[in-house]
Amino acid sequence: VLSKGGETLTEDLDDYRSRAQSVAEPAAWDYLAGGAGAERTLAANVAAFRGATVVPRVLVDVSAVETTVEVCGTRLAAPLGVAPVAYQRLWHPDGEAATAAGAAATGTLMIASMFSSVRYEQIAAAGGSRWLQLYVLRDRAILLDLVTRAEAAGFTALVVTVDTPRLGDRRRDVRNSFAIPPHAQSQNIDPATMALAGIPAPGGSALASHVDATYDPGLRWSDLEWLAERSGLPVVLKGILDPADANRAVDAGAAGIVVSNHGGRQLDGAIATLDALPAVAAAVAGRVPVLFDGGVRHGVDILVARALGADVVLVGRPPIWGLAAGGAAGVTGVLSRLRAELELAMALAGRPRLTDLDPAIIRRAPR
Numbered sequence: 001v002l003s004k005g006g007e008t009l010t011e012d013l014d015d016y017r018s019r020a021q022s023v024a025e026p027a028a029w030d031y032l033a034g035g036a037g038a039e040r041t042l043a044a045n046v047a048a049f050r051g052a053t054v055v056p057r058v059l060v061d062v063s064a065v066e067t068t069v070e071v072c073g074t075r076l077a078a079p080l081g082v083a084p085v086a087y088q089r090l091w092h093p094d095g096e097a098a099t100a101a102g103a104a105a106t107g108t109l110m111i112a113s114m115f116s117s118v119r120y121e122q123i124a125a126a127g128g129s130r131w132l133q134l135y136v137l138r139d140r141a142i143l144l145d146l147v148t149r150a151e152a153a154g155f156t157a158l159v160v161t162v163d164t165p166r167l168g169d170r171r172r173d174v175r176n177s178f179a180i181p182p183h184a185q186s187q188n189i190d191p192a193t194m195a196l197a198g199i200p201a202p203g204g205s206a207l208a209s210h211v212d213a214t215y216d217p218g219l220r221w222s223d224l225e226w227l228a229e230r231s232g233l234p235v236v237l238k239g240i241l242d243p244a245d246a247n248r249a250v251d252a253g254a255a256g257i258v259v260s261n262h263g264g265r266q267l268d269g270a271i272a273t274l275d276a277l278p279a280v281a282a283a284v285a286g287r288v289p290v291l292f293d294g295g296v297r298h299g300v301d302i303l304v305a306r307a308l309g310a311d312v313v314l315v316g317r318p319p320i321w322g323l324a325a326g327g328a329a330g331v332t333g334v335l336s337r338l339r340a341e342l343e344l345a346m347a348l349a350g351r352p353r354l355t356d357l358d359p360a361i362i363r364r365a366p367r
């Protein structure tokens with residue numbers, strides 16, 4: 001039985017997922033659950049973990065299991081973080097404030113989305129470890145303003161997402177003519193810049209129109225060097241899948257990278273993140289931290305990703321299942337569960353320290 005502070009953790013992530021689906025507004029559920037195109041990459045992210053198994057060792061003293069880590073100056077109870085997810089008031093009235101509270105309660109890193117539906121300062125009030133994710137918009141003044149606000153509110157790193165020059169083809173959102181309802185709109189960026197995200201476009205996705213109008217599709221490495229120099233905070237690049245790009249990111253001054261395909265929401269047909277991880281980690285060779293996301297649904301998935309080269313593992317959809325099902329308590333439930341599962345997996349694998357995890361303990365089945 002998994003427990004935390006004497007309390008039994010009876011619900012697993014599937015329970016939170018089904019509760020979330022039953023309470024969410026259908027179009028908001030589709031926006032959360034869906035991926036791009038035929039959702040092949042979305043499925044491949046999860047399938048890659050199914051095909052990775054652990055070879056346990058026995059008669060190892062596992063009376064103490066050690067999971068704490070430090071990443072870009074941030075100390076965490078476990079190598080676990082909440083990936084940036086936009087517009088969280090779609091799923092609960094407390095939105096990002098509740099997600100941040102759940103993350104703080106469990107020593108988990110909270111990465112707030114640029115398009116948070118709660119003010120960054122209110123997210124900061126939860127008090128835990130926090131980073132802010134940004135897209136580079138055509139209007140660089142907006143970016144610099146947000147960087148200043150993030151620093152003032154105690155966000156300790158910036159995560160710049162680089163896999164979205166245009167939005168992926170989110171078929172479910174197009175079918176639903178999905179737009180962000182007023183109660184879930186960004187509370188951090190001027191309404192004029194956000195306007196298109198809120199206007200339903202029949203036969204289209206309002207988010208795609210918003211991205212086309214505001215994101216800079218001409219973004220280049222020199223822009224990132226510029227931002228890394230301008231920012232007083234470490235800049236982490238999210239959305240790296242190719243080892244050559246990982247090298248380039250380190251050269252451009254990135255303080256870390258996130259191996260990510262945006263949860264299968266951008267290029268359908270893109271490589272599963274677990275398949276991309278080993279070569280990217282080898283290229284980075286410890287020069288900067290490697291973060292990872294995509295398809296993590298169990299504690300043992302965190303163990304596997306750590307073994308294959310990830311320093312910190314992020315979860316995108318699972319905390320939102322907790323948020324929809326039960327606000328901050330639901331987020332705490334999901335994150336506690338993942339951490340307890342990780343500790344149990346490390347004990348049962350005979351690997352009580354994160355440094356015991358290396359590629360040799362993983363077997364991968366061909367898919």
Ligand code: FNR
Pocket residue numbers: 031032033045083084085086113114115133161238260261262263264265293294295296314315316317318
């Ligand atoms: C995202 N993701 C995302 N990424 C980002 O950099 N900025 C953002 O605003 C968002 N918004 C967003 C909304 C929703 C509804 C989802 C599901 C995802 C991508 C996210 O950070 C992460 O890369 C994936 O969700 C990871 O995959 P899993 O854990 O959901 O499988």
Ligand code: LAC
Pocket residue numbers: 086115262265
């Ligand atoms: C998404 C954007 C907002 O994935 O990043 O929906």
